[in-house]
Amino acid sequence: MPSRRRTLLKVIILGDSGYVNKKFSNQYKATIGADFLTKEVQFEDRLFTLQIWDTAGQERFQSLGVAFYRGADCCVLVYDVNSMKSFDNLNNWREEFLIQASPSDPENFPFVVLGNKVDVDGGNSRVVSEKKARAWCASKGNIPYFETSAKEGVNVEEAFQCIAKNALKSGEEEEIYLPDTIDVGSSSQPRSTGCEC
Structure with a gap:
């Protein structure tokens, strides 16, 4: 297989329940175990590989601490629109990430929030507007x-x-050489955001 260069971005998904693994893992290629997946994204005529780490709300990840969070380029906070508890816990997940990852610029570290399960019961069981x-x-x-x-x-x-x-936008791009496997190295680039999506 010929080697190629592409940009690797580490994305941590946090929330009370799994988002990637349990819900639509058929759209992803599992690489290491079931909790580490990759997804290719085309953006501005370039190909990026998102290295997605989904905790699925499992406590066993808490023992990973700093190693799990280190080098993250973005943190995705997920909650279930049908569960007020999962929404209320977003702040805890955000704080936990900032404590463990210790980004150089916590005020501007890029987060994205996903309100999931909008399809359940035709939206009738929704409790978080x-x-x-x-x-x-x-x-x-x-x-x-x-x-x-x-x-x-x-x-x-x-x-x-x-x-x-x-x-x-969280830091300088890092081109990573990817032969047949992915380098799970970390980066301590300065972080900034300001994305209007």
Whole structure:
């Protein structure tokens, strides 16, 4: 297999329940175990590989601490629009990430929020309004917000386009040589954002 160069972006997904693995893993190629996946995203005529780490809300990841979070280019916070508890826990997940990852510029580190499961029960069991979620995102520095249905594929590609865009703005691009495997190295690039998705 010929080697190629592309940009690798590390994305951490946090929330009370898994987003990538349990909901639409058929769209992804598993690389190492079930909790580390890659997704290729085309953005501005370039190909990027998102290295996606999804905790699926599992406590076993808490023991990984700094090693798990280190080098992240973007953090995706996911909640279930049908569960107020999962929404209320977004702040805990955000704080946990900032503590563990210790980004050089925490105020401007790129986050993206996904309100998932908008398809459930035709939207009738929804308890968190889009307005409430957008207000929370605005209060945390205008975090980009998407309502998604991972199961139905609603807004999933759009969300990952925004995630790639945000991750790119988090620091200088790093071209990584990828032969047949992915280098899981870390980076301590300065971070900044300001993406309007």
